[in-house]
Amino acid sequence: MMRRxxxxxxxxxxxxxxxxxxxxxxxxxxxxxxxxxxxxEDWSVWMLLNVAILSIAVKRWQVLGxxxxxxxxxxxxxxxxxxxxxxxxxxxxxxFGGEPLQLYWLNRDAATPxxxxxxxxxxxxxxxxxxxxxxxxxxxLILLGTALVPTRxxxxxxxxxxxxxxxxxxxVAVVLRHPDWLAQRFQPLTRRWQTDRNQGAWQALVRLLRExxxxxxxxxxWALLLSLLGWAALLLExxxxxxxxxxxxxxxxVVLIMVSMRLxxxxxVPGGIGTIEASLLxxxxxxxxxxxxxxxxxxxIRLRDATVLLIGLACxxxxxxxxxxxxxxxxx
Numbered sequence: 001m002m003r004r005x006x007x008x009x010x011x012x013x014x015x016x017x018x019x020x021x022x023x024x025x026x027x028x029x030x031x032x033x034x035x036x037x038x039x040x041e042d043w044s045v046w047m048l049l050n051v052a053i054l055s056i057a058v059k060r061w062q063v064l065g066x067x068x069x070x071x072x073x074x075x076x077x078x079x080x081x082x083x084x085x086x087x088x089x090x091x092x093x094x095x096f097g098g099e100p101l102q103l104y105w106l107n108r109d110a111a112t113p114x115x116x117x118x119x120x121x122x123x124x125x126x127x128x129x130x131x132x133x134x135x136x137x138x139x140x141l142i143l144l145g146t147a148l149v150p151t152r153x154x155x156x157x158x159x160x161x162x163x164x165x166x167x168x169x170x171x172v173a174v175v176l177r178h179p180d181w182l183a184q185r186f187q188p189l190t191r192r193w194q195t196d197r198n199q200g201a202w203q204a205l206v207r208l209l210r211e212x213x214x215x216x217x218x219x220x221x222w223a224l225l226l227s228l229l230g231w232a233a234l235l236l237e238x239x240x241x242x243x244x245x246x247x248x249x250x251x252x253x254v255v256l257i258m259v260s261m262r263l264x265x266x267x268x269v270p271g272g273i274g275t276i277e278a279s280l281l282x283x284x285x286x287x288x289x290x291x292x293x294x295x296x297x298x299x300x301i302r303l304r305d306a307t308v309l310l311i312g313l314a315c316x317x318x319x320x321x322x323x324x325x326x327x328x329x330x331x332x
Contacts, residue, residue, distance in 0.1 A: 035299055042244055053233045060226040061124045067216035068208055070116045079315040080105055086312025090270060105319050115205040131227040133165045139259040148256055179206040245296045247289055257283045
């Protein structure tokens with residue numbers, strides 16, 4: 001336990017050091033000018049767009065839950081997602097970390113059997129991660145057709161992303177087609193899970209996933225469409241922020257900036273602190289966009305992150321209160 005906390009503190013120290021080094025290269029006096037130029041209408045539109053981005057992710061999770069015969073209210077899932085995201089933001093890597101708590105809350109506060117909670121959370125995380133990697137693969141392929149990025153290095157990125165996506169798909173195929181073989185290979189883990197209270201949980205989990213794949217394909221396609229819609233909203237947000245900062249980006253500009261940012265977020269650094277700033281500095285220099293714009297964009301992105309983190313911490317606090325009851329809704 002102490003070793004894990006020590007690693008987390010070390011990563012935070014490195015992240016803050018990288019962020020400090022990056023910011024020292026930027027004209028910080030431009031922040032007030034860049035951010036102060038935004039009007040009330042700009043802030044309102046940006047806020048609504050971020051509400052839409054958060055809502056799309058929660059709606060996808062709700063649709064997947066319905067496909068797995070685990071219908072839960074949008075409000076509960078919003079609190080679950082944001083609370084888990086707050087934990088993930090504070091732990092190494094901004095994408096994962098809060099899942100064990102989300103499983104606990106699904107079981108305790110939503111009266112969801114553990115195999116259903118695992119299926120629901122696992123399918124959502126799988127779809128989100130697979131979609132992210134697939135979109136990044138497409139972005140890297142687009143960039144390789146230009147002279148913007150070095151071919152050899154980005155071919156390596158392409159190979160890594162493709163390998164991870166292929167491994168994820170193979171893993172799902174093994175779970176669905178050869179569950180008994182997989183259970184034998186991980187007997188210590190499955191034995192620990194198979195308590196007297198929870199007999200047959202692994203078999204029930206596999207049956208649930210198979211049923212969703214066979215009988216609820218329309219919901220799964222709808223969830224995938226929501227994932228892609230979330231990406232479209234992220235791209236729209238980036239274009240909007242760049243325009244508010246006085247830049248009219250081309251399609252290639254947007255692809256390079258977004259891909260570099262999302263790749264930076266894959267590094268095991270809490271909240272992508274330092275890595276995102278470095279990626280923006282690199283991509284803006286490569287595109288010849290004024291560094292003052294990078295300063296404004298970094299300030300706005302971190303302001304958004306801080307706001308979302310505060311919302312997540314409020315949701316996290318709400319789960320500490322005793323006596324919460326299940327918040328179920330009908331499948332329809």
